[in-house]
Amino acid sequence: MARTTLRRVKISVSFVMTVSILLLLTAAQASWSDVLETWFTTDPHAAAYVGAKSELTQIFSEAHARHVPRRLLMGRLLEGAAKGVPPDRLVSVMNGELKLLSRARLIVEKARCAGNIFAPLKDETLKDIGIYLRSGLSDGVITELMSAGSGHPGGKESALAACGAIMDLRAVAPLEDADSLQIGKLLMASGMQPSGYASLALVYGLGISRGLSHDALVHDVIINTLSSGGGLAIMTQKIETTPIAEPLPQLVIPRAHPVSATSTTDKKSSLH
Amino acid sequence: MNDICQRVDAAIKEWESGAISDTQKLFFVINHSRACQRCESNYGALLPLIRRDAGERSGLVPYEESPSRDFTNRVMRRLGRTKAIRFSGSFARTVRLALPLAGCAALLLGVASFIIQANLRSAESVAKVIFTLEAPSASRVSVVGDFNGWRPDALTQKGGTNGAWEITVPLKKGAVYTYDFLIDGQQWVADPHSETQIDDGFGGLASVLRL
Numbered sequence: 173m174a175r176t177t178l179r180r181v182k183i184s185v186s187f188v189m190t191v192s193i194l195l196l197l198t199a200a201q202a203s204w205s206d207v208l209e210t211w212f213t214t215d216p217h218a219a220a221y222v223g224a225k226s227e228l229t230q231i232f233s234e235a236h237a238r239h240v241p242r243r244l245l246m247g248r249l250l251e252g253a254a255k256g257v258p259p260d261r262l263v264s265v266m267n268g269e270l271k272l273l274s275r276a277r278l279i280v281e282k283a284r285c286a287g288n289i290f291a292p293l294k295d296e297t298l299k300d301i302g303i304y305l306r307s308g309l310s311d312g313v314i315t316e317l318m319s320a321g322s323g324h325p326g327g328k329e330s331a332l333a334a335c336g337a338i339m340d341l342r343a344v345a346p347l348e349d350a351d352s353l354q355i356g357k358l359l360m361a362s363g364m365q366p367s368g369y370a371s372l373a374l375v376y377g378l379g380i381s382r383g384l385s386h387d388a389l390v391h392d393v394i395i396n397t398l399s400s401g402g403g404l405a406i407m408t409q410k411i412e413t414t415p416i417a418e419p420l421p422q423l424v425i426p427r428a429h430p431v432s433a434t435s436t437t438d439k440k441s442s443l444h
Numbered sequence: 445m446n447d448i449c450q451r452v453d454a455a456i457k458e459w460e461s462g463a464i465s466d467t468q469k470l471f472f473v474i475n476h477s478r479a480c481q482r483c484e485s486n487y488g489a490l491l492p493l494i495r496r497d498a499g500e501r502s503g504l505v506p507y508e509e510s511p512s513r514d515f516t517n518r519v520m521r522r523l524g525r526t527k528a529i530r531f532s533g534s535f536a537r538t539v540r541l542a543l544p545l546a547g548c549a550a551l552l553l554g555v556a557s558f559i560i561q562a563n564l565r566s567a568e569s570v571a572k573v574i575f576t577l578e579a580p581s582a583s584r585v586s587v588v589g590d591f592n593g594w595r596p597d598a599l600t601q602k603g604g605t606n607g608a609w610e611i612t613v614p615l616k617k618g619a620v621y622t623y624d625f626l627i628d629g630q631q632w633v634a635d636p637h638s639e640t641q642i643d644d645g646f647g648g649l650a651s652v653l654r655l
Contacts, residue, residue, distance in 0.1 A: 185548055248645075250594040251622075255632055257646040265645040299590075300620045303652060307642045329618065336620065336654045343640040370654060373639055 207246055208232050217253035224259040231266050240273045241295040244302065269302075275311055276301035283318035283331075300332055307339045313349050317356045326366070333366030334359045340373040344380075351390055358398035371404050379411045449483055452476050456486060459493050470497075478517060570614045571655050575625070575635065580607030582627045587611045589623025589651075596626050615655055622650040 208229060212218045221228070228249070235242050248269045252262040276298045304314055314335055321331030334356040341347055341355070359369050372394065379389040389411075397407045455473045458464045474494070477487040575587045584602050591613065592598035601611050615621060622642070625633045634641045638651035 185544060247590045247594070251590070251644065251650075252646055254588060254594040254596055255644070255646050255648070261646065268645060296619055303620050303622060303642065306645075307640055307652065339652070340639045340654070370639070 207242060211246070211249070215253065221253065221259050221262060224263050227263045228266060231270055235270055238274050238277065240270060240277060241298060243295055244273055244299050245269060272305050273298060273302050275305060279311055279315045279318060282315050283322055297328070297332070304335045304339055308342060309335060309339055309352070310349050313338065313353050313356065316353050317360070320357050320360055330360045330366045333369045337369035337372050340370060341376060344373055345376055345386060345390070347390070355394060355398070358395065362398050362403060364403055368404065375404060375407045375411070378408065382411050382414060384411065384414060448476065449480060452483055456489065569617050571617050573613050573615050573653065573655070575611045575613065577609045577625050577635070578607055579609060579627055582609070584628050585609040585611070586626040587613060587623055588626050589621055591615055591621050591623065596629060617655045619655060621653045623653065624650055
């Protein structure tokens, strides 16, 4: 009796483990192989794009050939479909996205030559670099910062954070590539926590509100402070001790892109 | 010492004196010396005799010259000895049943521990982000972005207080997100207070959030 029970337990355990392994293998194989097909059959938004199915399939096949994660392309596809753009526009954007992610892939490969900080390479890293490229950061600046991050611990995080800080700064300041690169490298060498890099745009905004010129802020305050080993506190101190030339009637921070006129938010998205 | 071992001992002495002539008897002595635990030590004494008579009697080859066969035999003998360890009775049945169950329990415990640790790690790396928008004329506002697969109905709030809309979303730290507000399911609006807005390629803007 006990022997029969033992045999049954053994068979059950073996069966469950075998089935689980097979399911995992099948799921891994099938997860992205027909993701586009699945989208066409399950998403109600997809009905409007049936006419563009062959072009989209072609783009996804090319992405596979270029080792671009199709999950990232799928994200843009979902965005376009949710926003209800015409099929030809969607195809055009998807083509552009494939090229952009290929550039991101190339940047990673170049940075890998300087030191492999992207092992293992995550899809999120490519996605982040893709967003930085879309924001207007040049391939050269990103590649240089990524290469600068190679070879020391936490280099990837600090390089990506530096790119993000430059992206934020360029949203409010007309920053040249040379200055962008210099500030990015100084940030990475400053010893600041990467999460603190984001405050640089706020420091710039504070300087503008105090009447400082763009050149003074970028070179005298930001670059000089970072070069001499200082941080955000010293930058703020420098700005606050600088006599205000002329009181500004209203703080106006130039944006790289216009703010949507439909929104009247007076609160800011905040972290808790 | 049993009768056979005594006969083998006698035969070895007979062989040493050169009086033995029956080849079958020699093989019996050799085989028994290899197989019997008690007589195993005698096999070393047989080797000079085997070498001495190898030229005269066909098939008489010392086993030290065929190590692979000897090695196999030794291993098999040792394996044979381990078979002596056996459980029996109800205790044996309990042990046989308990071992796989204990293995399964250990496996489940390991998996559960891994899941709990992964959850704790992910809880530490998640930030609560409050998206706010003031849209007095709106009846429904959603936050739609790559963090929810651009599904318009995933994060929706109905009836904001005094036209102020607030939607809380837990997001993983250390990542960059793009998103927009969707008002009344029709109007896409970039978050005016996001630090960066980028061209979404579809004729509008996408807000960028870095955590």
